[in-house]
Amino acid sequence: MREKIIISLAGVTGLEPEKIQLEIPENEDFGDYSSNAALSTFENAKLQNPNAKWKNARDLAEEIVSKLEKDSRLKDHIDRIEVAGAGFINFWLTKSDLVRNLKDVVEQREKYGDTNLLKSKRINFEFGQPNTHKLPHIGHLFSYIYGSAMSNILEAAGGQIRRVNYQGDIGLHVAKCLWALRQASTKGGQAGLAYQKVKEGGALTDRVILLQKMYQEGSTAYDSNETTKNEINGLNKKIYEGDSEIVDLWKQTREWSIEYYKKFEERLGIKFDRYYFESEVHSHGKETVEANVDKIFKKSEGALIFEGSKYGLHDRVFVTNYGTPTYEAKDLYLEVLKYKEWPYDLLIITTAHEQNDYFNVIYRALEEVNPELRGKLHHIGFGMVNLKTGKMSSRTGEIIGAVELVNLTIDAVKKLIKEESGLSVEEKNDIAEKVGIGAIKYSFLKNNPLQDTKFDLEESIAKEGNSGPYIQYTYARTQSVRKKSKRVEEFKSINNLTKQQFNDEETAVMRKLVQFQDVIAMSAKMYSPNVLCNYLYDVAKKFNNFYDKHRILDIKSENVEERESISKFRIALTEAAGTVLKNGLNLLGIESSERM
RNA sequence: GGUCCCGUAGCUCAACGGAUAGAGCAGAGGUUUCCUAAACCUCAGAUGAAGGUUCAAUUCCUUCCGGGAUCACCA
Numbered sequence: 001m002r003e004k005i006i007i008s009l010a011g012v013t014g015l016e017p018e019k020i021q022l023e024i025p026e027n028e029d030f031g032d033y034s035s036n037a038a039l040s041t042f043e044n045a046k047l048q049n050p051n052a053k054w055k056n057a058r059d060l061a062e063e064i065v066s067k068l069e070k071d072s073r074l075k076d077h078i079d080r081i082e083v084a085g086a087g088f089i090n091f092w093l094t095k096s097d098l099v100r101n102l103k104d105v106v107e108q109r110e111k112y113g114d115t116n117l118l119k120s121k122r123i124n125f126e127f128g129q130p131n132t133h134k135l136p137h138i139g140h141l142f143s144y145i146y147g148s149a150m151s152n153i154l155e156a157a158g159g160q161i162r163r164v165n166y167q168g169d170i171g172l173h174v175a176k177c178l179w180a181l182r183q184a185s186t187k188g189g190q191a192g193l194a195y196q197k198v199k200e201g202g203a204l205t206d207r208v209i210l211l212q213k214m215y216q217e218g219s220t221a222y223d224s225n226e227t228t229k230n231e232i233n234g235l236n237k238k239i240y241e242g243d244s245e246i247v248d249l250w251k252q253t254r255e256w257s258i259e260y261y262k263k264f265e266e267r268l269g270i271k272f273d274r275y276y277f278e279s280e281v282h283s284h285g286k287e288t289v290e291a292n293v294d295k296i297f298k299k300s301e302g303a304l305i306f307e308g309s310k311y312g313l314h315d316r317v318f319v320t321n322y323g324t325p326t327y328e329a330k331d332l333y334l335e336v337l338k339y340k341e342w343p344y345d346l347l348i349i350t351t352a353h354e355q356n357d358y359f360n361v362i363y364r365a366l367e368e369v370n371p372e373l374r375g376k377l378h379h380i381g382f383g384m385v386n387l388k389t390g391k392m393s394s395r396t397g398e399i400i401g402a403v404e405l406v407n408l409t410i411d412a413v414k415k416l417i418k419e420e421s422g423l424s425v426e427e428k429n430d431i432a433e434k435v436g437i438g439a440i441k442y443s444f445l446k447n448n449p450l451q452d453t454k455f456d457l458e459e460s461i462a463k464e465g466n467s468g469p470y471i472q473y474t475y476a477r478t479q480s481v482r483k484k485s486k487r488v489e490e491f492k493s494i495n496n497l498t499k500q501q502f503n504d505e506e507t508a509v510m511r512k513l514v515q516f517q518d519v520i521a522m523s524a525k526m527y528s529p530n531v532l533c534n535y536l537y538d539v540a541k542k543f544n545n546f547y548d549k550h551r552i553l554d555i556k557s558e559n560v561e562e563r564e565s566i567s568k569f570r571i572a573l574t575e576a577a578g579t580v581l582k583n584g585l586n587l588l589g590i591e592s593s594e595r596m
Numbered sequence: 597g598g599u600c601c602c603g604u605a606g607c608u609c610a611a612c613g614g615a616u617a618g619a620g621c622a623g624a625g626g627u628u629u630c631c632u633a634a635a636c637c638u639c640a641g642a643u644g645a646a647g648g649u650u651c652a653a654u655u656c657c658u659u660c661c662g663g664g665a666u667c668a669c670c671a
Contacts (some may be wrong), residue, residue: 023612036614039651057651085615086651131671172670278671303669314599317669327671356600357666381601384665416634435634446620447609450601452664454608456621465620466609473634481631522612534610537619548627548636556630574631596634 001077005033008074012067013037024515031090032511038064038087057087098510105576113516113583118159124344125151125161131168132257133177135212138385139352141402145444146382147350148270149529152587157524162342165272169254170279175236176218177211178249207256233322240324278330285329289318296368308361316361331362336370346376353381380527383452410436431593435469438590442468445588446533466537468590474540478578479594481552485571505546509573512539513580536584543577
């Protein structure tokens with residue numbers, strides 16, 4: 001429909017269709033679609049038609065409208081067109097179009113909302129990026145949640161997406177951890193005993209927590225004196241070289257971390273097409289840098305650097321004077337490897353915004369080395385998530401980790417489930433898991449991803465109004481109606497409903513549902529799932545308002561025929577609203593539950 | 597200090613350069629013989645400051661004030 005209006009407007013105004021702005025007004029009193037074409041072209045039009053009878057943008061808008069009203073292509077779809085405000089042109093869809101859309105929703109089911117905006121553009125999307133030998137923190141959780149939701153949205157908008165994770169399984173942080181672990185195991189002591197214990201067959205969680213502790217000890221030791229620093233740097237080099245002295249311990253501990261992360265991802269419902277590791281790209285990365293010394297890279301104080309300062313950026317070290325490649329050198333090959341395996345039109349890497357400048361430099365260096373990647377590299381630096389009440393973790397003594405946050409939230413949700421709900425323990429746990437994880441995902445996604453956000457643990461995210469649980473709850477309501485209605489299959493035969501008068505609440509829901517495709521497109525364009533969140537919240541709110549005021553089943557009316565037809569329509573409306581909510585939640589990576 | 601980002605109601609956040617700046621939480625009040633009250637409805641409350649560009653500025657530009665990120669061998 002959007003396209004039809006744009007084409008028609010383009011025809012009337014003589015503008016390029018691409019230049020026509022057609023938006024969904026925030027205020028629903030301004031129609032289903034609104035265009036500022038008259039306002040934006042007024043100055044220009046005045047110059048070209050000095051003798052025109054209109055004197056202001058409003059007059060011009062009136063003239064445009066009178067022409068649009070003659071366009072037969074719009075007749076079936078547009079109920080009325082009005083000029084408002086300074087000269088906006090507002091369009092209202094016909095009732096029959098709204099009902100037709102309802103039918104589309106019910107028929108297309110999980111496909112409803114998909115568009116071909118991106119025209120099969122191949123997008124490689126990297127997110128997650130947890131490091132081995134450490135525990136995931138909230139930033140990783142955000143990356144997982146944002147990255148997977150964003151890839152889903154880009155996919156729904158027609159893109160071909162390759163979801164990619166990249167893990168730091170080699171580097172100084174690993175050396176720090178293994179150095180401390182080896183110290184502990186040779187010198188005995190508590191950590192040594194703990195190591196022996198988990199090595200033999202400890203729980204996965206205990207193993208990775210031990211690694212986290214060892215990493216922290218190693219870090220402290222590294223900063224405390226020069227001798228230790230040199231020792232750890234030496235160990236780091238040995239790990240890179242695959243020295244037999246350390247390689248077994250590295251492999252074993254690495255596996256622990258990787259297994260742990262796989263389980264965590266599974267729990268979050270997040271899947272990847274390919275896992276990359278720093279250990280598989282570092283040597284090629286280093287070679288690439290060395291092969292381009294004096295051309296693109298430069299020797300400086302024993303290190304190999306890229307002079308970003310030549311391009312208004314800053315200089316960065318790619319290979320250290322120890323001869324070990326840095327993250328920079330690894331990235332230099334990683335993005336090429338990704339391209340070799342799956343040529344992409346667009347590469348997206350999302351990380352916390354503290355790495356914005358880093359990526360400016362690295363992309364520049366990449367483009368210098370690989371001209372074929374020019375214009376294809378995109379970085380999304382998301383905001384930092386801060387806990388409102390900087391709560392400490394009980395297990396590691398650090399700021400609370402990703403896994404603990406998930407567990408705490410799920411526990412909070414369990415307390416919300418009513419005793420009298422008649423659910424079994426398994427059902428309760430299942431619902432708490434879905435709702436708890438959904439609550440975190442939604443609270444991360446509902447804000448602009450580029451801005452820092454505060455996550456309030458104490459006030460509990462699960463209870464908030466504009467929240468994942470609210471949307472899930474609304475969906476559960478629709479499914480409850482569906483189960484109680486014996487006429488689910490009749491949804492598909494809603495042909496002769498156009499004669500009915502719709503009340504305000506029904507109309508509001510229908511008008512909202514029509515916008516789903518546009519919202520997905522907007523969300524994709526802006527790389528911002530919050531557009532979709534706000535929309536779903538709106539749909540849920542409109543539906544709840546309708547649900548509260550009107551009965552869907554068992555309508556009280558003397559007239560049997562009328563009763564049937566109203567009920568039939570409302571069941572369809574409920575079904576359509578449920579479908580849109582479910583599809584939307586799916587895109588956000590949130591599971592919907594039929595009961596809560 | 598250089599570069600980049602942010603400043604909207606008591607708190608947490610919306611607003612593709614557009615119309616009367618929207619929500620949620622917290623606060624005050626109301627709604628259940630009826631499909632899930634984790635719901636619905638009502639009230640009160642805000643653009644850091646000053647200029648400029650524009651038919652139109654929370655949004656773009658300049659300056660100031662306040663906060664954050666980053667700036668060589670970590671990732």
